[in-house]
Amino acid sequence: MARFWCAVLILACLELSTRVGTAPICSYGQAGCHTPSLADIFDRVIQQSSRMHGISSDLHSEFEQYFFPSKNLIGKPKCHTHGIVTPADKENAQRLGREQLTEVILRLLGAWGDPLLQLYRSMSQDQNQDFNHYSSNKALEISDMVHELRDGVAKMAEKMKLSGVLGNTVGYISPEGLVPSSSFSFYKHGELNSMDHHDLLYCFRRDSNKIKNYLQILKCTTLPGLDC
C-alpha cells in the first residue's frame, strides 16, 4: 500500500516537473509564452506540405499499380481546381508577389478540404479488397493535413502581416469563396468509383506539389537564409 502511494507521488511530481520545464507555445501571444518565430512557422509549414505531398504521391502510385498497371495514358483528368490560376514556372511565380502567392496557397488548401474527406469516406467503404486499410488511412491522413496546413498558413499570413512583410490585401478567404460550389459537383455526389479516386489523387498530387513549392518561394523571398 505504501509503495502504491509512493509511486503515485513520484508520478505526480514527474508530471508537474515536466509541465514546468517546457514552455507552452501559445497562439495568441500571451505573456510568458514562447511564440515561434516566423522562420519556425515557415519551416513547420513547409515540412508539413512536403509530407503531405509524399503521402499523396505514394497513394497515387499505389493506385496506378493496382488498377492501371499497363497504361501510360489514362485519359485527361480535369481537376476541380483548374479554375484557380496558379503560376506554372519560376518567373511567373516570382513575379506574382507575396500577397498573391499567399492567397493562391490558401485557395488551393481550401479547395481540397472537402474532396479529400469524401475520398476517404469512399475509400474506407470500398468493398474492393485491393484497397487495404492502410491506403484509406493515408487518405484520412492527408485530409487532416490539409486542414491543419490551411490553419497554419493562415496564422503565418497573420504573422507576416503583423511584421509588415505582407501587405494587407490578403484577407481571410472562406472556403466557399475560393472555389465555386459548382465545381463540387464536378465529382459525383455519393459513391465515387475507382476512376474518381484515381483522378482525385492525381489532381491532389499535383496541387500539393504546387503548394509546397509556393511556400518555399514565399519563404525564400521573405527570409532569405541558409536553406534557400
Add this chain to the structure above:
Amino acid sequence: MSLPFLRTHCGTVGARMWRDLGLAVLVLLSAAVESNSTSPPGKPVLLSCRSPEKETFTCWWEPGSDGGLPTTYRLYYERERLEGVHECPDYWSAGSNSCFFNKTHTLIWVDYYLTVVASNALGNATSDIFKMDVMEIMKPNVPENVTLLVVETEDSPYLHIRWEHPRNTDTESGWVTIKYELRIKQEKNNKWKEYMSGTQSHFSLYSIAPGGVYTVQVRCKLDHGSWSEWTNSTNVKVPNYVQNERSFWILVATLSAIPFMAAMCILIVKRENVKQCVLPPVPGPKIRGVDFHLLMSGQSEDSTNALIINQNFPLIVGWKDQMEEYLIVTENDIGPPSDASHCQKRKKSLIIPAGFCSDWEIQCKSTHIQNDCAGGTKNETGNFPKNNKSLSGESLSYMEPSKLQKQQCLGQNFVNTEATDPSPLNYDNAVKPFTNSGYVDIRKHVENTQEVNVKQVDYSRVEDVNGDNVFILNNKNLAFNSSGYMDFQRQEEKLSEDYSRVKEVGSNNVVVLQIQDMSADTKNPHATGAHKMGVCTELINSEYIDTIPAPPLM
C-alpha cells in the same frame, strides 16, 4: 583411253561453270533487289525525358528502321491549357534524336503529350503517345568541385568534405530544394558507407584511421525527383600522426587491469573465506540441549519435554544429600505385600517413580494406582515392585527418581497399565499397603535448573509423620509450576512426564493415585490450593504426584 578421262574432266568443268554462273546471277539479283527495297520507316520509340533544374527539359527517342530512305523525325506535342499541336522547338541543342524545351516552352504541373513521327519518302511512322509532367522527370546534374580536407585537431583528426551545387540549378530562390548524399570508402574495404547530407554542401567525417586512404563520391536530387549520377571519386590520404600519448595510457590501463583482474578472481574463488573474514558469523542464541527447530515446529509436548529432559540437573550431587529424605507411607495393618521383601528393602531406597518402571516395560499410564505391592506384577520385571501400590493412608507428595536405584517402585508411583479394574473402587480390594513405611521423597530441587522455563521444583522436607497422615510442613522451597506439577529431573530419555494425581484418599488412609498423561494432566483442573505445601490436610484429591521416569540403568 583418254576419252573417258576427257569426258569426266569436261563434265566437272561444266558443273563448275554452271555453279559460278548461278552464283553471279544470284549476286546480281540481290543487288538489284536491295537497291530497289525501300519502305516506310519503322516506328520510333520515345525513351525518356529529363529536367535538370525544373526550368527546361529534354526528351530522347529511338528511331526505328529508316526503310532505306532518308528519314526525318519530328516531335509533336500537345499540352494542357494549350490549344493545338506544336512541334519541338529545338532539335539540336541536346544532340541527335532529342528535343530540347527551353524556359519559355516549359511549364511545370501541366501534362505534355509527346509523339515522334518518322517519315521518309515512302511513308510515316508514329510512335506511341508519351505523357509526362515536368514535376516527375527531375534529375539534376552531378555536384561539382568535391574537395576533401583532413583537419587535424588535438583530439583526433577528421575529414572535411565540401562540394558545390550543380551549375545550372538555382537553389537560392527556393524554386527547387536540393538534397545531397555522399558515400565514403576506405581503400582496403570495398564497401561504401552512405551518408545523407540534407541541404548542406559540406560534411565532416570523424574517427578516421590514420594512414588510410579515403574515397568520396557525392550525388544530389531535386524535390522528390531522381538522384543524379555519382561524381567522380576523390581521394585523400590521412597522414600518420603520433599517438604516443594515447598508446601510453592504453598500456598503463592494460597493465593495471591485469592485477586487478587477478585480485578479483582470487576474491571470487575465496569468497567463503572473505565472507568469514569480513562478516563473521554472529552466534545466535542457543539453548544447550534444545533443538530449536523442534521448538519451532510447535510440538509443545515434546519440546517442553525436551526442555526439561535436556536439562542436566546435577542430579547426583543434589540427590545424594537428599537420599535420606524418604517418606515411606505404609499401612500398618495390612499385611505385607507379596513383595514384602521389596518393600522392606525400601528403607533407604528411593521411591522409584512409575517412569522408571517404564524402563522395564511397564507402561506408566493407567487410570489409577493401586497401592498394591503385590498386585502389580503384571508388567513388572524382577526389580519392579508392583504397580498397584497405593499409599496407605497417606498421600504422597511426589516421588523422587533415583538415578541409582530403580529397582524399587513404590506403589504410589506406579501406574498400572493393566489395571484390572480402573474403577476407583478397585483400590479397596487391591490395596495392600506397605507394612512399614513409605517414603515420600521430597526432593529439594537444586538451583541448577537452567534458564529454560523449567518448572521450579522444590521439595519440602517432611517434618513429621503422623501415623496416619503425612504432614509436610516445610514448604520453604516449594514452588510449583502453574499447573501444580512438581517436576522432577528428567533424564535424557524422552520420557514423558508422568504425574500422579491423588485421586482420593480413602478412609483407610489410602491414597489413590491416578496417573495420567501429562497432556491429560494439563487438561485437568488443578486444585491449586494444596500446592503450596504446608497444609497437608489438603493433600487430597488434588495433589499431583509427579512420577519421575526411571533413570537409565547404570
